[in-house]
Amino acid sequence: MNNVNVPKEVNTYCPKCKHHTVHTVSLYKAGKRRALAVGERAHAREKEGYGGQKYALQHTFAKTTKKQTLRLKCKTCSYMYHKDGIRLRKLALV
Numbered sequence: 001m002n003n004v005n006v007p008k009e010v011n012t013y014c015p016k017c018k019h020h021t022v023h024t025v026s027l028y029k030a031g032k033r034r035a036l037a038v039g040e041r042a043h044a045r046e047k048e049g050y051g052g053q054k055y056a057l058q059h060t061f062a063k064t065t066k067k068q069t070l071r072l073k074c075k076t077c078s079y080m081y082h083k084d085g086i087r088l089r090k091l092a093l094v
């Protein structure tokens with residue numbers, strides 16, 4: 001699948017309401033990394049100095065697409081959940 005059109009609103013099952021309701025669809029994006037977070041600082045410390053790289057950096061990739069995760073928000077209870085990502089070249093919300 002290359003180009004997929006996804007409707008902005010879908011009628012689907014809400015796990016909280018326990019029946020079908022209208023959901024707004026948006027695209028999930030990972031949040032911005034906080035440079036001062038504990039894990040981020042620990043990782044930076046580990047990478048310091050000679051032999052600091054803990055794993056081989058991947059330069060060539062077999063896959064040409066990334067998994068796109070859909071974020072569904074129930075319009076009645078505003079419960080938000082994610083739908084499993086599928087590999088797409090282009091996803092358009094229509």
Ligand SMILES: [Zn+2]
Pocket residue numbers: 014015016017018021074075076077078079
């Ligand atoms: Zn709901």
